[in-house]
Amino acid sequence: xxxxxxxxxxxxxxxxxxxxxxxxxxxxxxxxxxxxxxxxxxxxxxxxxxxxxxxxxxxxxxxxxxxxxxxxxxxxxxxxxxxxxxxxxxxxxxxxxxxxxxxxxxxxxxxxxxxxxxxxxxxxxxxxxxxxxxxxxxxxxxxxxxxxxxxxxxxxxxxxxxxxxxxxxxxxxxxxxxxxxxxxxxxxxxxxxxxxxxxxxxxxxxxxxxxxxxxxxxxxxxxxxxxxxxxxxxxxxxxxxxxxxxxxxxxxxxxxxxxxxxxxxxxxxxxxxxxxxxxxxxxxxxxxxxxxx
Amino acid sequence: xxxxxxxxxxxxxxxxxxxxxxxxxxxxxxxxxxxxxxxxxxxxxxxxxxxxxxxxxxxxxxxxxxxxxxxxxxxxxxxxxxxxxxxxxxxxxxxxxxxxxxxxxxxxxxxxxxxxxxxxxxxxxxxxxxxxxxxxxxxxxxxxxxxxxxxxxxxxxxxxxxxxxxxxxxxxxxxxxxxxxxxxxxxxxxxxxxxxxxxxxxxxxxxxxxxxxxxxxxxxxxxxxxxxxxxxxxxxxxxxxxxxxxxxxxxxxxxxxxxxxxxxxxxxxxxxxxxxxxxxxxxxxxxxxxxxxxx
Numbered sequence: 001x002x003x004x005x006x007x008x009x010x011x012x013x014x015x016x017x018x019x020x021x022x023x024x025x026x027x028x029x030x031x032x033x034x035x036x037x038x039x040x041x042x043x044x045x046x047x048x049x050x051x052x053x054x055x056x057x058x059x060x061x062x063x064x065x066x067x068x069x070x071x072x073x074x075x076x077x078x079x080x081x082x083x084x085x086x087x088x089x090x091x092x093x094x095x096x097x098x099x100x101x102x103x104x105x106x107x108x109x110x111x112x113x114x115x116x117x118x119x120x121x122x123x124x125x126x127x128x129x130x131x132x133x134x135x136x137x138x139x140x141x142x143x144x145x146x147x148x149x150x151x152x153x154x155x156x157x158x159x160x161x162x163x164x165x166x167x168x169x170x171x172x173x174x175x176x177x178x179x180x181x182x183x184x185x186x187x188x189x190x191x192x193x194x195x196x197x198x199x200x201x202x203x204x205x206x207x208x209x210x211x212x213x214x215x216x217x218x219x220x221x222x223x224x225x226x227x228x229x230x231x232x233x234x235x236x237x238x239x240x241x242x243x244x245x246x247x248x249x250x251x252x253x254x255x256x257x258x259x260x261x262x263x264x265x266x267x268x269x270x271x272x273x274x275x276x277x278x279x280x281x282x283x284x285x286x287x288x289x290x291x292x293x
Numbered sequence: 294x295x296x297x298x299x300x301x302x303x304x305x306x307x308x309x310x311x312x313x314x315x316x317x318x319x320x321x322x323x324x325x326x327x328x329x330x331x332x333x334x335x336x337x338x339x340x341x342x343x344x345x346x347x348x349x350x351x352x353x354x355x356x357x358x359x360x361x362x363x364x365x366x367x368x369x370x371x372x373x374x375x376x377x378x379x380x381x382x383x384x385x386x387x388x389x390x391x392x393x394x395x396x397x398x399x400x401x402x403x404x405x406x407x408x409x410x411x412x413x414x415x416x417x418x419x420x421x422x423x424x425x426x427x428x429x430x431x432x433x434x435x436x437x438x439x440x441x442x443x444x445x446x447x448x449x450x451x452x453x454x455x456x457x458x459x460x461x462x463x464x465x466x467x468x469x470x471x472x473x474x475x476x477x478x479x480x481x482x483x484x485x486x487x488x489x490x491x492x493x494x495x496x497x498x499x500x501x502x503x504x505x506x507x508x509x510x511x512x513x514x515x516x517x518x519x520x521x522x523x524x525x526x527x528x529x530x531x532x533x534x535x536x537x538x539x540x541x542x543x544x545x546x547x548x549x550x551x552x553x554x555x556x557x558x559x560x561x562x563x564x565x566x567x568x569x570x571x572x573x574x575x576x577x578x579x580x581x582x583x584x585x586x587x588x
Contacts, residue, residue, distance in 0.1 A: 013408035031438035117520035231522035
């Protein structure tokens with residue numbers, strides 16, 4: 001799309017674009033190019049020289065059983081976070097849509113967790129589920145369930161899923177409520193007059209009408225679980241015990257920053273970039289909406 | 294007729310019952326969501342001994358003032374870590390970082406969107422696509438090479454390094470582009486006839502019309518900036534530049550029961566209060582910003 005009436009000149013628009021293009025070039029394209037380039041290189045043990053190794057880093061990454069474990073963790077984590085956060089949000093949004101007068105008040109009371117940082121959300125849940133000082137952690141232990149997320153991988157995964165989903169419900173709630181409120185009331189009244197019970201009305205009329213919102217939120221939630229939950233995991237479990245809460249993003253960090261394995265970390269970065277591009281493309285292809293970076 | 298009346302009454306009864314259940318479910322939902330904050334708030338008013346022993350209080354204790362004072366001025370005694378950072382300093386760093394990122398992003402996006410919409414020049418579409426593609430490169434996936442660039446440019450451990458790389462934003466540019474496209478051509482024609490140049494038009498027409506969009510975006514970007522984690526964790530090891538979100542998790546370390554949990558909880562409250570207040574007080578702009586940047 002283009003305006004019919006425009007200003008002339010080349011120097012001025014270029015100057016206006018320059019700040020953004022400079023930052024994008026230096027901090028986006030240059031490092032992304034570096035990531036691609038160093039994914040084909042390998043550094044010797046002393047970090048003195050790098051040699052070109054072709055696709056060896058990728059082969060190593062993709063055949064490493066640890067990497068496959070992490071892929072599986074990421075899938076379990078992301079799908080659980082998305083499903084949990086969306087199901088709770090949809091349930092609450094349906095209720096808020098019924099409570100017409102108080103919908104706005106409940107909106108205020110339910111949207112604020114969006115503002116809590118993922119890492120801080122993790123800390124709040126740590127206070128609740130710490131095996132010695134947390135109220136729920138102690139309750140579980142007193143009930144005879146050995147609860148310690150620092151030792152038990154399944155418990156650690158459960159806790160990071162809850163902490164990550166808790167924060168994301170607000171976001172989904174806002175979009176589901178907007179979607180529900182845009183459904184014409186006479187459609188629902190007509191169905192009610194025809195004798196359709198509320199439950200049936202929901203699955204045959206309401207749910208299909210908000211399915212674009214649902215699909216859009218599914219992609220956004222998966223992207224959130226993939227990329228924005230580094231803080232949650234770092235603050236709660238540091239990816240442990242063992243590898244049980246290490247996701248793809250967390251592994252890039254561990255291999256690049258802690259293990260200093262640049263070739264492998266770069267190859268993983270490139271794999272993730274391809275993944276983001278695919279997700280963004282899916283989002284555009286099917287719903288013509290943009291991701292928020 | 295009587296049939297219709299009883300049917301209507303039954304449907305009304307069902308509706309009332311549904312509404313009562315809806316309210317009950319919503320109140321329960323609100324309580325479940327607020328519970329983690331409640332426990333943290335209550336915990337921040339007790340002494341370190343009772344928290345460490347695992348007495349989990351559900352109501353306020355008498356030590357609130359001293360806990361917040363100690364978190365604010367010293368960041369706790371630091372039994373485990375040899376060095377602590379006062380929450381006041383970390384809050385200042387977080388606020389500065391969040392405001393710089395939000396203002397910087399809005400400023401450069403306004404300029405670039407204005408250039409793309411109101412001018413025709415060679416390379417316009419290329420510039421637009423270069424900006425657009427950055428949607429697909431979140432900082433998390435290119436973290437190591439970006440860090441290397443920062444080291445080479447000598448920008449680590451600086452507020453500039455903390456903020457400038459996060460300022461380029463395709464989202465904000467796209468939002469402003471979308472908005473500028475809705476400004477009627479007649480406005481531009483009228484301005485031209487009055488002899489106003491592009492900069493004058495930007496200042497007197499485009500910018501004032503964008504005020505609500507700027508406010509909406511500011512809320513979203515302030516939260517985005519305040520909640521940054523991986524980037525400050527990598528960029529800063531000079532603890533005078535520590536932000537409160539990163540500083541908080543460093544206080545916890547591996548989650549030892551011997552930690553000074555009362556100070557940690559007071560710090561957690563201070564870390565989450567500013568962005569939560571921004572969302573609650575600017576709710577209208579927040580929701581506008583959220584929904585408009587997504588579509």
